[in-house]
Amino acid sequence: MKAVRIILLILHVGIFLLLSGMLMNAYVPPKVFPWVNLLSLGFPVLIITYVLLTIFWIICWKKRAFIFIFLGLLFFNPVLRWINFSGKSSSEIEDADLKIISLNAKNATFGLKNIEAYIDRQQADIVLLQEYGYGTDYHFNGLKEGEKNAGVAFFTRHKIISQKKIIEGSYEHNNAYVTQTDIEIKGKIYRIINMYLQPFQFEKSMIQLDGNIDKREEKLKNIVKRLIPTFKMHQEQIIPIRESIETSPYPVILAGDFNAVPNSYEYYQLADGLQDAFVKAGNGSSTSFHEYKFPIRIDYVFCSESIQPLSYKVDRSVRLSDHYPVITTFKLDN
Template sequence: MKHIGKVVTYLILAVNTFFIGLLLLTAYSPHIKPVAHPVESCFGLTFPIFLVIDICFLLFWLIIQKYKFALLPLTALLFCHSQIHTYFPINFHTRNVPEGSFKVLSYNIMGFNGAVKKEGENPILNYLKESGADILCLQEYQTIESPRYLRQKDVENALKDYPYHRIHTVGKGKNHSNRIACYSKFPILTAHELDYASEYNGSIAYELKIGEDTLLLINNHLESNKLTKEDKVVYEEMFKDPETERVKSGARLLIRKLAEASALRSPQADSIAREIASSPHPYIIVCGDFNDTPISYAHRVISRNLNDAFTQSGCGLGISYNQNKFYFRIDNILASKNLKSYNCTVDRSIKESDHYPIWCYFTK
């Protein structure tokens, strides 16, 4: 019996080693180039799954008092310390944000939820008006010039505290329309679209004058995963009945679409990184809808030499997409290291869009 117990223990250890390999693969998958290896570059999506498995193995070895074996999953956690902190930071908010700070808010507003008015008002517009932000970076911006819908004049009246704004139509597709907007209490000196291929998405770089300094601000809507409503239904069914043949074929379709989108985002992320590297300005903020997780090629490349504000001053998972059980933080605010962030928050108080807004205070 003693020998059988030993064999079982070493079998479990072998399984543990296998899952550690998968954990490390997912943790370092952002270094895989999506254009060359699109499927493998998506492994970061499963990082939290293998992280939980590794923690379970650690607890198992501790419970049965095999402390020598517990060093294996513990070492894996140490190798993934940076990724864990990026994915699930733990920071305490402060009530005393320093004087002179400014607030940045990024929000995919889903066209003001179709630019619909409820009793003459639009909840998203009201939220923006009451946000207290100094800079609003909006994606999927849309107004409809009809009294029944939210018009551009309605937005400008509500956001009259923001004397400077720029609205750009992005993407090169003929049958699509997507606009990105920036409303600011600080002067917007210049604005231009970054040059990369996309039918529907885009990035706008602004120069803002804040006091005596010029800030480079890049507002982004990167390539979406192009999942249809039917695809998202299949994704939800995977949680309910993962053994059905329909779900298996659907999973293959999802992986293919995610891989294709990852390959498209890769050169977009590279273009943003080049814009950051070539900036003559010491202060930089990059925000928006990345359509990718914190453990991804896009996030790694764009955040090179920048701090992730949520990692630096947020807490928890910060899930910013709120539909179809896609529980990921795909909206971000990144900043140069000479800007200190405070109280970065994914605000779940408003559910009118399929994204939650993310906001943060900064001081120079």
């Protein structure tokens, strides 16, 4: 039994070091050391294992349990980016000034009419679509179409002041697409950034590991070969987005499919100076991508400090694409 405990202690310390390494994503760019960013992908498994081992030490009445509990506080905020219970009351939500829906529509392969019907029922003020479907013509009741390109589309009930394409990718190569739209709400201007960062272009068959050791090793190598270059591309793509945020004379709402998980380099860079609406007002799990049997959050809504998130909902009641719609409401500082 003593040998087992030694092995578990070594494992626990190792997991702590990996989780600590993940926190370095706030400082280490992928072009300098991309391997740190890989740790963010395994965060759910690492933190669950860390918690289970801590519980084991508590059951065994070992003093080291208190050490691991104390050290585990370092990962409190990273956990909140995945699972949170800070939702507002219904009365507070009723005071919302703005309702936004963000959805990766997967080129409307689940049905354009299904998406239109769903959006119309929600009566949102702003709709942000990613992978909306090149050449696809959406019609939403009461919403006018704003800036779009091959990757993202913008719809709103409010007056559009100006529009700009921040990143114009190539649809054939699935590059990043980002637009910025300044709109007027109750006499005040807000900047809405709709973004879709470079995808990893994975298929289910590429990540499903079978029993063959050689094939499994080859698949893992191929996964890493796709991840590392994409991390580096994200680093470049973040630069013009940060410029749009930092030079904006107006409060900013940044939303869309980041193709990056919480606690990644992308997350830390894009969230800098902004609020994560899920952390402020979310309930339950933030997982938004359901194609794989693994908790993956890659859809986000961030906002300036002057904007108050009231609710954040990942609507799992519908399947309009391989992403669930994200619905957020806000109280504006007017």
